[in-house]
Amino acid sequence: MIAPRRHPAQDHFRQPLTETPFHPRLAALCETESWYNWAGQKALHSVYDEELEYFAIRSTAAVFDISPMIKYRIRGPGAEAMLNRLTLRDVRKLAPGRVQYTAWCDDAGEVLDDGTLFRPGPQEFRLCSQGRHLPWILDTAEGFDCTVEDESTAIAGLALQGPASFAVLQAAGFSGLETLKTFNIRDLPHEGGQVTISRTGFTGDLGYELFCPAEAALSLWDRLWSAGAPLGLKPIGYNALDRARIEAGFIVPGTDFIATDLALRADRARLPDEIGLDWLVDPAKTQFNGRRAIMAARAKGGPRHVLVGLEVEDNTPAVGAILYHHKKREAGVVSSAIWSPMLKRNIAIASLDAPYGSRITEDLWVEIYALRELRYHKLMKRARIVPRPFLKLRRRTVTPPGLV
């Protein structure tokens, strides 16, 4: 007879989704109960009212729980060289105390994910992304003098976004942030430990991201909350954030492109150039994952797909719509679309099949099926390619930040 052994972690099948360190506060504030699964953790589509939450981002300040982001800690003398091999941009140019938006590819040059690379110290990095990449990063790290640690659950993350976000931090007693420029990081004391605050975000607005050990999460929330309430600080869910990120022109893996390691259909994978990330690729770097394939594709002449921003006539969002050239030939698909409250325009992010979007940029149309009370309105609307970000706010980058 074999004696059974008990393990503490065995009971996860009873509740497959875990709760983030901020869960008790969010659960208490939540009116909608619109929980969804974000990377195995409970997250909210909306906390009380999607529309009002969006305006908190654009008018006061909003907190969004980003703890479910996947976070890898990479440390050691070889960390810089390893990340330089892993990612598209030149990590040597990323100074300690700075953050880089970046992406990484497999050997075929196809995008695995995009994310942010934080460099708190010379030999210390944090890579944040939507997807999980431990096997890939560990394999890349072979031969480099560095350690890779998944700190996704150990570290809590909070996005504080909106024109009053600086004021909230100031009121909460986080001092000295008036000199913190976009993409800069600073460690500030909190409860005997530290919070890492970066001037980054996903909204195109003035905003910060705060990271702290999971144990310090609730006290951090409370500190922001009591200081922020008079300034209109509001908790928000993903739907409001999604509107803001579309205005800011950011792309989301799984929505605007398919990560190559998850693509069942090989032809869905994309090179960086094919999803508008060409500017991340640093050809001066002699070695990085996917370099040869990316350069070979460039030599063969332009990308086969083009990701663009669109402005669509009229006011019906074109989510999931098919794009046509000359109203006839299929040219691509819309992956994200909203009516922009800030711009009063109907905007969209779309993937086109070359030569549409590259050589042919005129005479594009979207076919929208708008279901209204059990009847489809079939609309054919003109679409114009416009630069991203759709929305550019001066307050995002002004230092010191104000309230306007």
Add this chain to the structure above:
Amino acid sequence: MKRHDVVLIGGGHNGLVAACYLQRAGLDVLVLEKNAWVGGAATSRDTGTGVTFSNCSYVCSLFRPEIMRDLELPRHGLQVIAYEGGVVFTEDGDYLAAYRDHDAHRREIARFSPRDAEAYETYARDVTRQCRFIQPLLMRTAPDPVSLKPRDIGELLWLARRFGNFTAEEMAATARFWTMSIADFLDEYFETEVLKAYLAISGIIGTALGPMSPGTAYVLLHHYMGEVDGSVGAWGYARGGMGAVTQALASSFRASGGTIRTDAAVEKVLTRGGRATGVVLDSGEEVAARRVVSNADVKRTFLKLVEPADLPEPFLHRVRQFKMRGSSGKLNIALDGMPEFPALPEGCRCTMGDMHFSDSIERLERGYDDWKAGRWSADPFLDMMIPTQLDPTMAPPGQHFMSCFVQYCPPKVEGRDWTDADRDAFAETVVSQIADYSPGFRDRIIGMEVRTPRELEAEVGLTEGNIFQGELTFDQLLFNRPVPGYAQYRSPIPGLYICGSSTHPGGGVMGAPGRNAAREILRDMRLSPKEMRPAHDVL
């Protein structure tokens, strides 16, 4: 004497599928089954314990939904229900469970290795990609690569185009996948032994190869390409036991006017002028037919039911060389209560699925070593299920049917025939393995049906007891199944066809061989398969 349009030898599920399509096309079809029941290896019966067993096959997912729809099987009582999970118990008292819930499953693997938990995603994607390539081939007749017929050339081009759509990496990955061992394939993804052992089982089940034998990676696909209601890779139970599949087929067949005769074993296929003209039963009765279709395996059909003189020597040679070595046995156990597995936390749903006790590839391979030496494995691997947790129709309340697939189990014991004493010793090996993990297990047993390759061959007619009517290695698939040049359900004898699992696309309760065979027969008769709607698209 009445002459039937078609007489079918054998009422296994493929024979019945073919019979249904042929009858619905307007032919007069007679099915002759040697047993007192239909179903072949897809049958369920109460052998006197008060509990219904799925006597041979026990889980359903490969059975093509197109066939269920065409033949109106739901109306004739077929219901396939999805089940949850699975588990491998480990020798150190722990276990690795499988859950349908993505996050529960990820967190379970992460107990052993966070890296493997993430690597599982890539693994699942890669296997699914291979399935997606193979799936559309199931419901098509394999092209004959040396034929110059426009249809074969068209099919070859279709295949070539599918290959052509591959990227260089996919091409390389696919060629490797088709030829690798399942152990090597899994090593490319995982570091956790018990996880690899769990996943390896699909590469060796029903196959007389070990996890380290080349070619076993591909066999995995045959266990992944099924689906339950569009959920690819999922497995389910046929409600009432696997016999529900063949009972529904028989009912559908009769409803369309077909005739089934049980206890009617065919002794020989009759030929005149080199053409099949009917069959003779072991009673001596002759049955005349324009066409004869055999659901029996390729060896039984051509080495037993046909005069060797009627067949070309090279063909006979290939049939003799066709590998269908028995490698498995089965215990069907009636229990008077649900067995306990103290290693599992209370309420863990993983007992609803497949349960195993082999926690390393090495143990699986050692089990295979015993088979090579002509013995059953001293430490066998089990694929064990208790479907009565989800199906109340098979046992009185509180009692259970435990289906215990066992590997490895040789067709002969050290070169001699099986004896009853061997069979009992084999059963004891299995029971003692279960009892190691389930206290009081022996006391729960109220009845048992033990099946070695000897019993399987005697009952179902599977030569050497091979469960798939021939191993599913790549050398015996597509246009090579069962014999090059005869992979299109026809034989060297005009008017004689084969439709069982020996033919493309192979074994498992899938129905595809039967449907494909019916299409070829109708083509020869210049009839259109009216009620055969196209195979589902793979999007």
